[in-house]
Each structure stands twice: as C-alpha cells, then as structure tokens.
Amino acid sequence: MSWGNLILAGFCGAGAAAALSYCSNISKKDIFWGAVVGGLGWFVYSVLIPNGGKAGTESYFWGSIAVALLSEVLAFLKKNPATVYLIPGLLPLVPGSGMFQTMRAAITGNLDNALHLALTTLTTAGATAFAVAIIASIARLLAMFAKKRKK
DSSP: OHHHHHHHHHHHHHHHHHHHHTTTOOHHHHHOOOOOOOOHHHHHHTSSSSSSOOHHHHHHHHHHHHHHHHHHHHHHTSSSHHHHHHHHHHEEEEEEOHHHHHHHHHHHOOOOHHHHHHHHHHHHHHHHHHHHHHHHHHHHHHHHHHHHHHO
C-alpha cells in the first residue's frame, strides 16, 4: 500500500469511529478523540498487512494494541473511562466481513471453507480481545503502583 492509501485508510477508520461515537451519544468533545483512536488503530492495522496479502492475526493484534494503549492514555489525561475511547476505536477492527463470509459459506453448504473462515475469524477476534486485556492489565498495574507510591 502506498502512503496515500494508508493515510486514507486512517481517515476512513476515524470516520467510522466518529460515527459510532456520535450514535452512542458520547460527549461532543470526546467524539474527536474516539475518531483519533479509531483512525490510529486502522492505520496500524493497514501498515502491517503484507503487500498484496490478506490481513493476518498479527495485524489485528497490533492495531488493537495501539487502540487500547491510546484509549488508556486518553482515559488518564481526560479523566474518563477507557471504554469511551476503546469501543469506537475497536469498531474498524471488528472482523465483520469474516463473520459474514463464514455464515455465507455455511449456508451455501461449503462446510470446509466455513470452518476455515470461522477459525480465522475467531483467531482475529481473540487477538483483538487479548491485546485489549494485556494493555488494560498493564494500565491497572501501573495505577496500583502509583497509588501505593503516593502512600
């Protein structure tokens, strides 16, 4: 992908995240930050896709790491829950097309392809959840250490 396409992908991810933020009645000042988180996550995901290849689980994982990390930083700086930024930021990374393709293959009777697609979709969703869990755990540990250090 060229840099122009990567930047365009980031803006598209930001637009999707901003739309979800707006539909979820997130405060107007936080819609921008939700869009930034979504755009960054989709940009990182797009950068890590092999040239001409399909997105691998590692692309989803590192994109989710970027989203979760920025969400935790914004939560600390803006004094909001991290989920305000995390949910819209993860929207572009949801493997919705994989779920659709899995169901389509299952309904048309192509069970071998359906199983393959289901496994791929579940691993990408699992990588996303694992990335968020890692960053959230690290953030909680840092908060705990900071709280103990103040005492």
